[in-house]
Amino acid sequence: MRQKVQLFSVTLAVLVMTSVTAEPADDIKPPMGYRNWFHVNTMIVDKASPLFDTLGGMHNVHVNSVGEAALKKGGPYPDRTVFVTDLHEFSVSDGSFVMGNRKGLAVMVKDAKKYAATGGWGFQFFAGGDPKKPVVTDAAKQCFECHVPKKDQDYVYSTYIP
Amino acid sequence: MRQKVQLFSVTLAVLVMTSVTAEPADDIKPPMGYRNWFHVNTMIVDKASPLFDTLGGMHNVHVNSVGEAALKKGGPYPDRTVFVTDLHEFSVSDGSFVMGNRKGLAVMVKDAKKYAATGGWGFQFFAGGDPKKPVVTDAAKQCFECHVPKKDQDYVYSTYIP
Numbered sequence A, B: 001m002r003q004k005v006q007l008f009s010v011t012l013a014v015l016v017m018t019s020v021t022a023e024p025a026d027d028i029k030p031p032m033g034y035r036n037w038f039h040v041n042t043m044i045v046d047k048a049s050p051l052f053d054t055l056g057g058m059h060n061v062h063v064n065s066v067g068e069a070a071l072k073k074g075g076p077y078p079d080r081t082v083f084v085t086d087l088h089e090f091s092v093s094d095g096s097f098v099m100g101n102r103k104g105l106a107v108m109v110k111d112a113k114k115y116a117a118t119g120g121w122g123f124q125f126f127a128g129g130d131p132k133k134p135v136v137t138d139a140a141k142q143c144f145e146c147h148v149p150k151k152d153q154d155y156v157y158s159t160y161i162p
Helices: A002-006 A009-015 A065-073 A139-153 B002-006 B009-015 B065-073 B139-153
Strands: A038-045 A057-063 A082-093 A096-110 A121-127 B038-045 B057-063 B082-093 B096-110 B121-127
Touching: A038 A065, A038 B038, A038 B057, A057 A065, A057 A096, A057 B038, A065 A082, A121 A139, B038 B065, B057 B065, B057 B096, B065 B082, B121 B139
Parallel strands: none
Antiparallel strands: A038 A057, A038 B096, A057 A082, A082 A096, A096 A121, A096 B038, B038 B057, B057 B082, B082 B096, B096 B121
């Protein structure tokens, strides 16, 4: 279960960035239509979590059609696979957790050659989902370091839940 | 917020059925490919909810392409619109809620003529997502009654969250 929590350590590293920089680490853009991509899983980081301050929210993970078959096998992923975490606020009422506004979009793009230094993956996080607000400037340090333990799943924490 | 909780009262009505009947109320089948349909929203009904015994779980709502534009307008929905609630177990670890196995699929299908007696919607719930385990035998009583208050949204509780 601890491993599951680590799933979003990439986001943790990203969210602790306080500045909205003009020098993103790459040319990754927020993908279009990701809410129609395969729904991989959902996770909520709640107030009781030590990660809440940086990671709190409702995380919905999607993968594009390029990576869907690989997800079901547990990787490895072909080039042009894209994962998106659609991170939203949530509220709690009468014991139910309800989705709120978007906090941001975390994106992983596979290109074995281009991103060879970070396991073949490019990483970016867009505050509020805004293409003008990328916050990752050093993907190796802010993102990839936390994915290294998942090398046997091609550095992807998410697994297929039928 | 109370209204949001009512969103799943249809499922409540369904889940309190204890028998897996051989006489479903309609010919609705679990749709294929719904995890690639537009992701409408997520809700978790947790242990603290008075609805937990019957409704507990992680609810991911999807709508097919026929109904997507109508969702964004708040209805009404054209015939052949389908909503699916993909209901899963969840576990909690260190304050994070993690998705588990499927508990069931709740399905709403729009056909104004065929389902005129229930607001133009057909309703079904499949235990475990199994096409052989429909549990709704009286959609008017088990499902539609709880949707009547949402007549101004074409009897749909879910709303579009950008």
